Amino acid sequence: MKFVDEYRDADAARRWAERLARLTTRPWTLMEVCGGQTHAILKFGIDELLPKEINLIHGPGCPVCVTPIELIDRAIAIAARPEVIFCSFGDMLRVPGSRCDLLSVKASGGDVRMVYSPLDALRLARDNPDRQVVFFAVGFETTAPATALAVHQAAQQGVANFSLLVSHVLVPPAMETILASPENRVQGFLAAGHVCAVMGYREYEPIARRYRIPIVVTGFEPLDILQGIYLCVRQLEEGRAEVENQYTRVVGLDGNRYAQAIFREVFHVAPRHWRGMGEIPQSGLALNERYAAFDAERRFPRDEERGQELPECIAGLILQGVRKPYDCPIFGTVCTPDHPCGAPMVSSEGACAAYYRYRRLSCEGARAPSPG
Amino acid sequence: MNREDRSEERPLGPSFGCPVGRADHAQILLGHGGGGLLTHRLLEQVFRPAFTNPLLDARHDGAVLTVGSERLAFTTDSYVVRPLFFPGGDIGTLAVNGTINDLTMCGARPLFLSVAFILEEGLPIEILYRVVASMRQAAQSAGVQIVTGDTKVVDRGKGDGLYINTAGVGLIMHGLTIAPTAIRPGDAVLLSGDIGRHGMAIMAVREGLEFETTIISDCAAVAEPVQELLTAGIEVHCLRDLTRGGLATALVEIAEAARLHIHLEETAIPIQEEVRGACEILGLDPLYVANEGRFVCFVPLAQKEAALDILRQYPVATDAHQIGEVREGTEGLVTIKGTLGTSRVLDMLSGEQLPRIC
Incomplete structure (x- = not known):
């Protein structure tokens, strides 16, 4: 397939792996930020091609994984209301809240629908003026512009029965949180290529300087990832700490200005709670006051219950790269993709689900003794 | 020891116990029909314990029966698909080919099919004609006959236009065990x-x-x-x-x-x-x-x-x-x-x- 097969060529992958092996003189720990990259690394077995000295840890860039359980409970409560058509991206439907998931709400009679774009949800609102259509706005800088566009159009067209449950989050503050942690082991980042396609990569330069860490904007195909790792390790070996762009065919320095403009028109930066990582200042998006009427949190009364995480689940440590999925006492036993206890087991982008699907056998050998 | 632990110790015995509480979900999800792990679990936790017998327990696409000196394959399948017509076929071709294929997977030569229709009130007759014509053609080209059937109509809004169940019988003409x-x-x-x-x-x-x-x-x-x-x-x-x-x-x-x-x-x-x-x-x-x-x-x-x-x-x-x-x-x-x-x-x-x- 054109534009895919070229980036999955086995000979080229081997050549990059050999160049990387010649370059590497000592151990380095890198984090790929985006869940899409984690998925590709495990699906294609890219980690198996790397020299032993290179340790990849999997970052918090899975939007499904970091959506807090309170918000999922809120989504479930809203979706169960009889006047509501609740719209969500597909993999959000299986994320467990405290008691059930959105698919169970659907089975109990709730009108829960999977959509591919927030604009599909807006169309549903126009077509069903007697219903309340709520879109679960999840994702990083990549999905936020489309959400913003939907709200902007709803306001222009006067679609009053449309609203958003917003859980958009931003990547750079999460990277800073990881770097600032005393437990941090990350020495270089592969930044999320699609986030940078929207935002550009100027905002990573202060981070690279402040923490003296190389950041390589990286794509999602096997050769992208291998080249991203190569560029990152080359900086580490040469003692440099810069922002570099591997994904030049998609990402420019300033990103997509139209997307950023619509995004700023509708949203402002606000503190957000991340599942497993807690509250991170300036790490999320909230609707601007002139669009506040489209905020589902204001439109529907609040349920007083607080979300409950399973105490054994170490999702937070996994999302920060401090632990691997097989370090978790319930990984692959109590917690499986069919019965996820923590969010990283739900989405195929989540580190636990990716390890379960692609690495279950090798994990059994690698499982560390459970803490305590 | 709490009550829950004791109830799990009680032997289930040969009788069929209600699996509610043991199954992972208290109600049927769409995924239970997805053919994956949930479907598999439904079979293992609900149907097989209830109906257990050596033919069913072989867990094949159909049952292989010995009748006199002949070995027969017997299978059934229901078809619910939206849209009813799609590029390359329709619910009718699916219903005939699907059951023919299940018999084939038992190593049998497919011979006879039954067809049951569940029709939704308001379904245009023209759609039924088109589906039936497809079924006739699929059966003819595979050399099978549709020899018995049934029709039920449900209230408008209670079905997706048209559901079809087919069952089939085929003859096994070799001595291999295909499993x-x-x-x-x-x-x-x-x-x-x-x-x-x-x-x-x-x-x-x-x-x-x-x-x-x-x-x-x-x-x-x-x-x-x-x-x-x-x-x-x-x-x-x-x-x-x-x-x-x-x-x-x-x-x-x-x-x-x-x-x-x-x-x-x-x-x-x-x-x-x-x-x-x-x-x-x-x-x-x-x-x-x-x-x-x-x-x-x-x-x-x-x-x-x-x-x-x-x-x-x-x-x-x-x-x-x-x-x-x-x-x-x-x-x-x-x-x-x-x-x-x-x-x-x-x-x-x-x-x-x-x-x-x-």
């Missing part, structure tokens, strides 16, 4: 053609996705090439049609039942360009996408070429390939060597395959 437990280390795994077309054709119509060329469902009866394999004396160890859950789920089921390791080569699995593209865009894995005219066939390695030569003579299997082999080793494991030469584990589909966010 997952009959596969042996060293067997070649043959796949009859490209995968993923039916699922993506349905999804494209249902979700209004447009591609440069229309994806046509692979819906077809596969009785002819399989009968020819058997007539030619190929020692077929196992046959399985790839329906819901796709190639991966079918092979995991076989590996688990056989307690052997199946290893695949990803580059040997044919997938049409449009299907790969659509799966890439939606974040789906074609190994888990539904098919309606594809099957896998396990044969001794020595007969691989002969089997492929036979399969490739038929339009429904022109693109047949060896995609893997059976190995000793970890029980119930399916692994696949990917494009970069590294291997990964394949699992059963868990619930429904859902498109990823980004």
